[in-house]
Amino acid sequence: MGWSELRRIPNEYDETIKEMDEKIIDLITSHRSLTQGRRFFPSIEQIKEWSLRFQMDESQISFLIHNLQDQVRPLIPDELGELQNVISIMKKSIVEFCEYTLTHSMQYKNVSIVFVDIRLQNADEREVHLKPNLLLEIISDQQFVVRRYGSRGGGAQTEMQFIISPPIPESLVNLEFSLVPSAVFLERKIQEIVLDRQIDFY
Incomplete structure (x- = not known):
């Protein structure tokens, strides 16, 4: 395989997931078409309700809604300057x-x-x-x-x-x-295991 060729990464995909993805993309496109770059954001009460209904952290829902905003923003410069x-x-x-x-x-x-x-x-x-x-x-x-x-x-x-x-x-x-x-989308919860037993070595 040459340097210009990309290794194919194995992924699972089927028609059911494809249909769901197409619906998501269609909804995002419709959302941005309606908002026209204006900032739309639900109330804290609404986010709490969705959090309970969909069993997602409030921060994850806020992150999703925030990233639906169709705003073209300049990039942050690489150099801080003096x-x-x-x-x-x-x-x-x-x-x-x-x-x-x-x-x-x-x-x-x-x-x-x-x-x-x-x-x-x-x-x-x-x-x-x-x-x-x-x-x-x-x-x-x-x-x-x-x-x-x-x-x-x-x-x-x-x-x-x-x-x-x-x-x-x-x-x-x-x-x-x-x-x-704000939060990393769908951040995995890390299970904390407390090790507090006496350990003897023989």
């Missing part, structure tokens, strides 16, 4: 047991990188690990491309980073920020 400024944001919100803080933005020539600090309140009362399935949404007259850029931390505290193109303006007066549910 660091030009650091903007203090310090916007804080407390939801349920967690405190969320948009701390600052690193302003590069080509992009911005916004940092989010998440802390579990009363963390000393429990042993936990925060898993934020969240994406930063910027509401503005200007359109921004936002991608998750990294995260660090563990236990009851974590930090998320989001890369944004074009860079956000120095003045944040006309910008609104929200964290919205």
Whole structure:
């Protein structure tokens, strides 16, 4: 087999699945034709209802609906460019047991990188690990491309980073920020097995 030839990857496929796929593609095409690039998104209550009905995580449903949006967006530049400024944001919100803080933005020539600090309140009362399935949404007259850029931390505290193109303006007066549910589609649940028995070696 030459370098220009692709190995055929074995896949199972039949007429039943083909018909389902065609219906899905047809529905996506119809959905985008009706929305005409406008943002349509169901309420939190509706997502909760679907989650119970279809036995799917709310974050997975949100991810699916979000990716139905027919929006042509520019790609994020590969190069950050020179660091030009650091903007203090310090916007804080407390939801349920967690405190969320948009701390600052690193302003590069080509992009911005916004940092989010998440802390579990009363963390000393429990042993936990925060898993934020969240994406930063910027509401503005200007359109921004936002991608998750990294995260660090563990236990009851974590930090998320989001890369944004074009860079956000120095003045944040006309910008609104929200964290919205997002997840890797159909992420497999990992079974945790606790090994806590005494083991003797002879």
